[in-house]
Amino acid sequence: MSRDILVIGGGIAGIQSSLDLAEMGFKVHLVERLPSIGGKMAQLDKTFPTNDCAI
Amino acid sequence: MLDVGRHPNIELLAYSEVEKVEGEAGDFRITVRRKARYVDEDKCTGCGACKEKCPTIVPDAFNRGLGQRKAIYSWFAQGIPSTHTIDPQYCRQLNGKKCGVCKKGCKADAINFDQKERIIELEVASIIVATGYDIFDPALIHEYQYGKIANVVTAIEFERLLSASGPTGGHLDRPSDRAIEAEIEELEKKAAKSQKVIGKFEEQHGESSAEFYTRYEKGEFKGDEEREKWAERYKEHLAIVEPLEALKKRAEGFSAAKRLAFIQCVGSRDARFYPFCSGYCCMHSIKEAIIAHEHGSETTSTIFGMDIRAVGKGFEEYKVRGGNNSNIRYARGRVAEIIEGPDNNPIVVYEDTRERKVKEEEFDLVILATACAPNSGVKQLAEILDIEIDRFGFYKTSANQPLDTSRPGIFVCGCAHGPMDIPESVAQASSAAARAVQIVTASEKLRKAS
Numbered sequence: 001m002s003r004d005i006l007v008i009g010g011g012i013a014g015i016q017s018s019l020d021l022a023e024m025g026f027k028v029h030l031v032e033r034l035p036s037i038g039g040k041m042a043q044l045d046k047t048f049p050t051n052d053c054a055i
Numbered sequence: 056m057l058d059v060g061r062h063p064n065i066e067l068l069a070y071s072e073v074e075k076v077e078g079e080a081g082d083f084r085i086t087v088r089r090k091a092r093y094v095d096e097d098k099c100t101g102c103g104a105c106k107e108k109c110p111t112i113v114p115d116a117f118n119r120g121l122g123q124r125k126a127i128y129s130w131f132a133q134g135i136p137s138t139h140t141i142d143p144q145y146c147r148q149l150n151g152k153k154c155g156v157c158k159k160g161c162k163a164d165a166i167n168f169d170q171k172e173r174i175i176e177l178e179v180a181s182i183i184v185a186t187g188y189d190i191f192d193p194a195l196i197h198e199y200q201y202g203k204i205a206n207v208v209t210a211i212e213f214e215r216l217l218s219a220s221g222p223t224g225g226h227l228d229r230p231s232d233r234a235i236e237a238e239i240e241e242l243e244k245k246a247a248k249s250q251k252v253i254g255k256f257e258e259q260h261g262e263s264s265a266e267f268y269t270r271y272e273k274g275e276f277k278g279d280e281e282r283e284k285w286a287e288r289y290k291e292h293l294a295i296v297e298p299l300e301a302l303k304k305r306a307e308g309f310s311a312a313k314r315l316a317f318i319q320c321v322g323s324r325d326a327r328f329y330p331f332c333s334g335y336c337c338m339h340s341i342k343e344a345i346i347a348h349e350h351g352s353e354t355t356s357t358i359f360g361m362d363i364r365a366v367g368k369g370f371e372e373y374k375v376r377g378g379n380n381s382n383i384r385y386a387r388g389r390v391a392e393i394i395e396g397p398d399n400n401p402i403v404v405y406e407d408t409r410e411r412k413v414k415e416e417e418f419d420l421v422i423l424a425t426a427c428a429p430n431s432g433v434k435q436l437a438e439i440l441d442i443e444i445d446r447f448g449f450y451k452t453s454a455n456q457p458l459d460t461s462r463p464g465i466f467v468c469g470c471a472h473g474p475m476d477i478p479e480s481v482a483q484a485s486s487a488a489a490r491a492v493q494i495v496t497a498s499e500k501l502r503k504a505s
Contacts, residue, residue, distance in 0.1 A: 001081065001082055001178075001180070001498065001499075001502065002082070002177075002178035002179055002180055003180055003495050003499075004177065004178065004179045004180065005179055005180060005181050005182070005183065005491045005492075005495070006073075006083070006085055006177060006179040006181075006182045006183070007182075007183045007185060008073055008182065008183070008184050008185065008186055008436070009184065009185035009186040009187055009469070009471065010059070010067075010069065010185075011185060011186075011187045011469060011470075011480075012469065012477055012480050012481060012484070013185035013187070013468045013469025013470070013471070013480045013481070013483060013484040013487075014183070014185035014469070014484070015056060015059055015484075016480070016481045016484035016485060016488075017183045017185060017468060017484040017485070017487050017488045017491070018059055018062075018065050019058055019059060019062065019065075020484070020485050020488035020489075021064075021488045021491065021492065022062045022063075022064035022065045023064075024488070024492060025064070026064065026492065026495065027064050027066070028064060028065045028066065029066045029068060029085075029087075029177050029179065030059065030065055030066070030067050030068060031068045031071050031072070031073055031087055032067070032068070032069045032070070032071065033070070033071070033072055033432070034069070034070065034130055035069055035070045035092070035128075035129070035130040035134065035138070035140040036069060036129065036130035036131065036134025036135055036136060036137075037056055037059060037067065037069060037134075037135055038056055038130075038131070038134060038135070039187050040187060040188070040211070040470075041477060042056070042117075042131060042133075042134075043117065043119075043131075043211055043214055043215065044211075044214050045214045045215075045217040045218035045219075045221070045225075045346065046217075046342070046346055047342075047477060048338050048339070048341075048342040048373070048476075048477075
């Protein structure tokens with residue numbers, strides 16, 4: 001039986017889940033429909049409340 | 056994002072879709088379809104030489120159609136993976152025409168027009184669904200005339216206009232002005248072509264076209280076929296140059312958008328569409344107004360809303376700071392309609408509920424704070440995963456197990472779950488990761504016991 005975990009969607013939520021799991025030592029398969037990950041957040045210029053760059 | 060690309064424990068399957076899910080919690084078998092990029096992922100270095108050569112220009116979806124890209128493209132400049140992709144809808148070679156310019160330009164020999172989609176199988180213990188949301192289509196609200204008035208844009212389009220890596224390089228150029236500038240460019244090309252044609256006549260007869268034409272109009276050169284042709288071409292040239300000059304004069308008055316209006320609850324808290332509050336839009340509009348003010352200190356913003364919902368740590372202070380330092384005015388009232396005034400300026404008609412008066416105000420640019428709508432792929436994926444969706448189209452969960460879907464072993468986080476902002480999405484994502492791990496450990500315990 002596999003210990004792997006599947007994450008569907010590579011936006012900010014999918015990225016965070018994947019990184020957390022990977023850091024805990026689990027193998028993650030991250031599936032994204034578009035050519036690159038980043039989702040809606042990558043389209044934001046800056047993010048609230050620190051006005052930091054989104055990417 | 057970079058970390059995802061290089062983490063040894065993450066297998067990134069971009070440009071792929073989940074096709075089939077079988078099994079149960081602790082033992083799922085997944086079928087994933089890897090779509091054909093027509094570019095070899097192992098060879099492509101992401102240098103972009105291919106797209107420089109590509110002759111086919113198409114609207115850039117990442118920039119919400121505000122900019123342009125080529126038929127071979129990277130989703131956005133810093134995208135992970137940086138592998139380029141050929142758009143089969145537009146690529147000349149893939150549509151049976153002779154091209155292949157990108158292949159010649161690729162030093163890594165990564166272009167492969169014969170690449171086929173691949174099916175891969177995975178075995179996993181649990182699944183996290185983080186498929187996000189879609190932007191509500193504001194064209195459905197006819198009175199706001201989105202799509203008809205050029206200078207009415209969505210909040211995410213405004214983000215692209217603000218972005219230094221966006222289609223305007225971070226200048227707040229208005230869409231109507233950009234359309235006119237594009238028209239000028241087009242006409243200039245045409246004018247240069249027709250200038251060449253009449254230039255040949257001028258050289259031949261040693262006379263400027265204007266001088267010749269006055270004489271021609273007076274009735275000289277009757278029956279002279281050659282000169283009649285010249286006159287014809289000159290008339291065609293004038294038909295290009297005259298509107299071009301008029302447009303150029305108009306363009307002289309163009310400047311960055313300075314008077315901004317933000318309209319809240321576009322599709323949210325609206326019984327016709329989504330009755331819920333999308334939650335993040337108030338802070339999003341305030342943030343956009345603050346950034347716009349950073350771009351130009353003379354920028355003023357008016358945020359129209361029923362109320363500003365600044366609920367969260369530091370939110371209220373941010374709102375007040377925007378009002379004090381960034382020329383933001385909060386106008387309490389729902390916007391009834393947007394009409395187009397002179398110079399493509401949108402006019403906002405609204406009720407000022409404090410004065411109990413219906414008012415009209417002219418702006419340079421109107422930004423619509425659109426609702427968080429369920430992702431268009433939700434129904435299809437819900438069927439594949441065999442999980443339930445709620446009445447709006449978000450994945451169904453219960454109040455005391457907010458990350459659990461209706462099928463054990465499958466969890467949901469972020470805007471696929473419902474409208475939420477970035478910090479909440481991140482917090483949910485970490486929680487979902489913990490829930491997913493619990494499935495792994497529980498099934499391992501069970502196996503050891505048996």
